[in-house]
Amino acid sequence: MLTIVAIIALSIFGIVETAYLIRKRVRAERPVCILGDDCTLVLESKYNKIFMIPNDMLGLFGYVAIFLLSLLYSLKIEPTHFWALGISFGVAIGCAASFIFAYIQWKLIKAWCFWCLMSAFTLWLMGIILLVSGF
Numbered sequence: 001m002l003t004i005v006a007i008i009a010l011s012i013f014g015i016v017e018t019a020y021l022i023r024k025r026v027r028a029e030r031p032v033c034i035l036g037d038d039c040t041l042v043l044e045s046k047y048n049k050i051f052m053i054p055n056d057m058l059g060l061f062g063y064v065a066i067f068l069l070s071l072l073y074s075l076k077i078e079p080t081h082f083w084a085l086g087i088s089f090g091v092a093i094g095c096a097a098s099f100i101f102a103y104i105q106w107k108l109i110k111a112w113c114f115w116c117l118m119s120a121f122t123l124w125l126m127g128i129i130l131l132v133s134g135f
Helices: 002-026 039-043 055-074 080-109 114-133
Strands: none
Touching: 002 055, 002 114, 039 080, 039 114, 055 080, 055 114, 080 114
């Protein structure tokens, strides 16, 4: 149960973080960049969209999906095995995408976005928690 509580908490953190980025993008404001000033460079790059959908929107969708699946699982609503599979699949896809985006920042854009890395670490932490717990 502690595993699901941690996944729910991290997904809420991810929802808040991506909502912040979406808000800044919609208002055409620069996000606060705690480490360096390269957030805008990354967030405005050509790599910030997949099939014309901004990555922050995809991230929000992913975090909300993981949150809802975790909620269904924690409430023991059947079929719990299906929710567990969905959680694992969602986190795995998020981790893979985060690795790809981190590589793009490093090798192609040559700039780092604090918020993007924070999202990546959030997903990687979810993945580690699921792996360690044997979920």
